[in-house]
Amino acid sequence: MLIPVEAYKEIEKIVGSENITADEQICDTYSQFLFHRPDPQVWWQRPAAIVMPGSTEEVAGFVKVCNKYKIKYKAHSTGYGAENGATAPDCVLVDLRRMNHIVQLDEKNMIAVVEPYVTGGEVEYMAWQHGLTACLTTAGPQSSPLASVTSHQGGNCAGCSMGYNGRNMLACEWVSPDGEIVKVGSAEMDEYFTADGPGPSFKAMIRGYFGFDGAMGIFTKAALKLYHWAGMTDYKIPNDGNLYEADVEIPDNIRFYTMIHNEWEDLEKAYYALAETEVCTYMNKFSIGITGQAYMPEFFEQALKLPHLREALKMARHKTVITIVGNSDRDLDYKVKCVEQIAKESNAILIGGKVDNPYRKAQVASLCKYDGYASLFNGPGSFHVAMGADEAIHVNVKQAQEAQRIKEGMIAAGQCEDDLGCGAWLGIYEQSSRGHNEAVMLIDPRKEYSLSAMMTYSIECSKVLATQHLGGIGFAAFGGRETVETFDPITSNYYEHTLKVKGLLDPDNLANMTFV
Amino acid sequence: MSNIDAYLKALCEDTGLEIETDAKALKKTIAKNYSRSEAVVPAAVIYPVTVEQVEAALKAANEYEVPVTVRSSAGNASLTGTSLPWKEGSVVINLSKMNKIMHIDELNCMAIVEAGVTFEQLNKELKKHGLYMEHPLQAKAEKSVIAALLDRDPVLTAKHLWDVPDPLCAMKMVFGNGRLFGSGSAAGPGTLEEMLEAGCAMNQSQGPVWLDLGRVMTGAQGTLAICCWASVKVKKIGTCKKMAYVQSDDINVLGAYASQVIRRRLGEEAVLLNRKGMSRIFGLDEKNTDEMPKWTYITSVRGYNYFPEEYMENQYADMEDLAAAAGLTVSAELTGLDNEKAFAVLAGTSKKNDFWKLREGNDIVDLFCLNTLDVVDKFSVLAEKVVEKCGLDPKELIVYVQPSQMARNCHIEFLIEAGDKAAETEKLLGTVLLDNNAFFSRPYGVMEEAIYNKYKAQRHFMPAIKAFFDEKGILNPGKLASGYAGGAL
Numbered sequence A: 001m002l003i004p005v006e007a008y009k010e011i012e013k014i015v016g017s018e019n020i021t022a023d024e025q026i027c028d029t030y031s032q033f034l035f036h037r038p039d040p041q042v043w044w045q046r047p048a049a050i051v052m053p054g055s056t057e058e059v060a061g062f063v064k065v066c067n068k069y070k071i072k073y074k075a076h077s078t079g080y081g082a083e084n085g086a087t088a089p090d091c092v093l094v095d096l097r098r099m100n101h102i103v104q105l106d107e108k109n110m111i112a113v114v115e116p117y118v119t120g121g122e123v124e125y126m127a128w129q130h131g132l133t134a135c136l137t138t139a140g141p142q143s144s145p146l147a148s149v150t151s152h153q154g155g156n157c158a159g160c161s162m163g164y165n166g167r168n169m170l171a172c173e174w175v176s177p178d179g180e181i182v183k184v185g186s187a188e189m190d191e192y193f194t195a196d197g198p199g200p201s202f203k204a205m206i207r208g209y210f211g212f213d214g215a216m217g218i219f220t221k222a223a224l225k226l227y228h229w230a231g232m233t234d235y236k237i238p239n240d241g242n243l244y245e246a247d248v249e250i251p252d253n254i255r256f257y258t259m260i261h262n263e264w265e266d267l268e269k270a271y272y273a274l275a276e277t278e279v280c281t282y283m284n285k286f287s288i289g290i291t292g293q294a295y296m297p298e299f300f301e302q303a304l305k306l307p308h309l310r311e312a313l314k315m316a317r318h319k320t321v322i323t324i325v326g327n328s329d330r331d332l333d334y335k336v337k338c339v340e341q342i343a344k345e346s347n348a349i350l351i352g353g354k355v356d357n358p359y360r361k362a363q364v365a366s367l368c369k370y371d372g373y374a375s376l377f378n379g380p381g382s383f384h385v386a387m388g389a390d391e392a393i394h395v396n397v398k399q400a401q402e403a404q405r406i407k408e409g410m411i412a413a414g415q416c417e418d419d420l421g422c423g424a425w426l427g428i429y430e431q432s433s434r435g436h437n438e439a440v441m442l443i444d445p446r447k448e449y450s451l452s453a454m455m456t457y458s459i460e461c462s463k464v465l466a467t468q469h470l471g472g473i474g475f476a477a478f479g480g481r482e483t484v485e486t487f488d489p490i491t492s493n494y495y496e497h498t499l500k501v502k503g504l505l506d507p508d509n510l511a512n513m514t515f516v
Numbered sequence B: 001m002s003n004i005d006a007y008l009k010a011l012c013e014d015t016g017l018e019i020e021t022d023a024k025a026l027k028k029t030i031a032k033n034y035s036r037s038e039a040v041v042p043a044a045v046i047y048p049v050t051v052e053q054v055e056a057a058l059k060a061a062n063e064y065e066v067p068v069t070v071r072s073s074a075g076n077a078s079l080t081g082t083s084l085p086w087k088e089g090s091v092v093i094n095l096s097k098m099n100k101i102m103h104i105d106e107l108n109c110m111a112i113v114e115a116g117v118t119f120e121q122l123n124k125e126l127k128k129h130g131l132y133m134e135h136p137l138q139a140k141a142e143k144s145v146i147a148a149l150l151d152r153d154p155v156l157t158a159k160h161l162w163d164v165p166d167p168l169c170a171m172k173m174v175f176g177n178g179r180l181f182g183s184g185s186a187a188g189p190g191t192l193e194e195m196l197e198a199g200c201a202m203n204q205s206q207g208p209v210w211l212d213l214g215r216v217m218t219g220a221q222g223t224l225a226i227c228c229w230a231s232v233k234v235k236k237i238g239t240c241k242k243m244a245y246v247q248s249d250d251i252n253v254l255g256a257y258a259s260q261v262i263r264r265r266l267g268e269e270a271v272l273l274n275r276k277g278m279s280r281i282f283g284l285d286e287k288n289t290d291e292m293p294k295w296t297y298i299t300s301v302r303g304y305n306y307f308p309e310e311y312m313e314n315q316y317a318d319m320e321d322l323a324a325a326a327g328l329t330v331s332a333e334l335t336g337l338d339n340e341k342a343f344a345v346l347a348g349t350s351k352k353n354d355f356w357k358l359r360e361g362n363d364i365v366d367l368f369c370l371n372t373l374d375v376v377d378k379f380s381v382l383a384e385k386v387v388e389k390c391g392l393d394p395k396e397l398i399v400y401v402q403p404s405q406m407a408r409n410c411h412i413e414f415l416i417e418a419g420d421k422a423a424e425t426e427k428l429l430g431t432v433l434l435d436n437n438a439f440f441s442r443p444y445g446v447m448e449e450a451i452y453n454k455y456k457a458q459r460h461f462m463p464a465i466k467a468f469f470d471e472k473g474i475l476n477p478g479k480l481a482s483g484y485a486g487g488a489l
Ligand SMILES: Cc1cc2nc3c(=O)[nH]c(=O)nc-3n(C[C@H](O)[C@H](O)[C@H](O)COP(=O)(O)OP(=O)(O)OC[C@H]3O[C@@H](n4cnc5c(N)ncnc54)[C@H](O)[C@@H]3O)c2cc1C
Pocket: A074, A075, A076, A077, A078, A079, A080, A081, A082, A083, A084, A085, A096, A116, A137, A138, A139, A140, A142, A143, A144, A145, A146, A147, A148, A150, A151, A152, A153, A154, A155, A156, A212, A213, A214, A215, A216, A217, A218, A219, A220, A373, A374, A375, A376, A377, A514
């Protein structure tokens, strides 16, 4: 065993013998798949032990033992992303699945307080019944909104109307790296309406733009901002979620569109107008390559080999999926008119609306189940994301164009999977000029070239970001050590400052840092 | 040579900074202290005009261990006392001459301003571009935009306040320890000029990566870092506008209504005021306010580029439907109040030297907390009882409620002219509210210690925050002192 026996025993006393194990076979099940890095040891270590605390007090007790014996640990809520994996062989994984309560749903003030293992689907379902909705990431309904708002990024398809999840947490309860139970912001009086103060914002020390990915203690409760929702309050998908066969009720006040642009300039124009009119509840650009590879890989692989079909598919590369929800009949009419007008002005092909077709039902089902990129993880598939931070829509579009140019070169040279070049997952945030771009690349981890393509792509995109000044670091952070070396000296020494924050709160780096 | 002399000499030689040391002039800088916090005459006031000068001033302050207080607004008035030095031998870094509007971006609706830019100055310039800034209620004309927003002074449009520190975004700052840092977009890579050239809007407040230090320094009362310039979100003025008023004696009903309206993104600026607040802010005759219901929700609707009239009328009609469902009525007019004037009050700043909070001189009680709309009723009743107990007329109490963060929380402010009863009233009101779970997210003056005694978690981590930014404790010593003293959880 890689942790001291005495430590194991002390932890066992806290959580109970049935909630701790160092069984290698069980520990192996927590070893993760590849994600954003070709070098498996970053995330693919077998943890020394698995602990399953059932309460905040148990989490705190456990962290205190870790401090006593200098044991590394890493929080794991729903555990979907690789970032929760053990980062060293002597790292204990803290599986929080026993902490799975929706503590409070405050309809009046649009707040839900949740524990780590509450899933997005559960919150959403409960929120809908109160005319509210939660902001869930495209990771899917099975993932933890607490992990998202407290610790890991927060891009999503609802960003236009519900923002980025790094800005969607109010107060929280947190076990600090030295094992203290800390109520941040108004949580200290058991109310969760604000994270900041009294005085400076301590919250912003422990949750920045990307989130510390488990390297900053363990969050045990978080208040999620909920948003107004005039859509369905209930749903049934009789065949349990198969999107193609979904048979769901479509509320009258919801419209689904796909807006297809041929030119980036047109798409950009449309995005500014969509932001100004505030009409979208969900909107995001998906690329035909990623969708094709995810949902119909065999067909897509064959299609790409046929030159004419390949070109035809490229025409639909920039497709934006839009959902609008009318709060009243007049609101719906106005939103429909705006979408139609914007499509016209930006030379888009607009598909959808109220047409009653199976595709529409699939979209409703998709909303209910939040199925998106999750499908990419069928079989051995994986993906990687490169490029910068959120900035002006115009700059995020530029990032997307540059990433496309880089990838097209790599496809032509046979260096990466062919997804037609553009992998931009692009959207507007907070009904404003703020954009969000993720330059996605599909990865087949079975193939050596595909894995090295991931790093080449990251590094090339980073160079463009740095030399063309296309916004902050953002997804370039997935480039690991190389990113730090490139960007730290030219970006306000962000890494040095991060280590200082970390050093002040977790001097022994026990809540182990992942990316570098 | 004393520390301060050596400091000033070094600064003078290295940077050519403008420095004020004339005793009479220095005395004047603390002449308008409207708070009940003590202030001492500074040893010098320096007026940087570049980021490099601020950096040099703070680096030297660390070297010579000279305490520094920063002030951004024009003039010498201070309502809270935080921009006035408290420690003998302090230097004031006055940023009022760093007052360039550096950039206005119509496409992205952003402005970049230096710390000394005032609300009046910015709005005047924005107007030329068809834009305006959503500012705090009747913001003081000569108040620094950055100083107000850094203090988390709530702005009027809850639906655009997605999170703290909106509408403030990226910031170029110098930490107390003299290190230069860019928060959010301001971190680069690239200079501001290079980034603007590439089309950046500087509209990212968080980052780089794990950090969000701009937000950390909000509410810090100048104790952590000096913000030299920042980007702020601004809005289009629109092509048409209309006012809407909803009134009720029951703040619970009206507050719930406001929440329903705001969450649907109906209306733009929106505030809730009691009668005295209506008369003070909108200049309504007492005769009119006496006859109207106790509480008024005032909001404006605007139309923009796409179907403006239809959008505006839809918004209004949706508000009417919601009102009907709540047993309320929306009116387009309010007796005794001209709509143009009402609109100007909501969208405009106060007139110079005519700030609504200061009309009564230096004997006001001004307490505010951050809570939820559903406790406004309870807090107002308590506040009325307290002022009555202190021998004041509850009718004179202004209650101003500013919904924030899409109405998930709200700023609740109590203001009354209290004469010689001001100190006693403030103390009692503050204590009663604190005991009833008022969350004083911006602790000032007499309440500070009691607040930090209650919020132990925040206090526990404040030494670490201070150590990160300003390990030598150069910036604004004495302010938030009970917080920075730390303590067990
Ligand atoms: C296919 C796919 C699609 C994705 N799409 C998105 C997307 O669109 N947007 C997005 O933001 N993310 C996305 N992710 C990443 C991630 O899955 C999501 O952010 C998700 O919301 C978090 O849930 P999780 O199950 O991954 O959390 P976990 O894996 O449990 O945790 C994520 C990180 O947070 C830390 N953490 C978790 N719980 C705690 C806690 N209680 N205290 C302290 N630290 C904690 C973990 O250590 C880990 O580093 C995606 C991942 C995949 C695999």
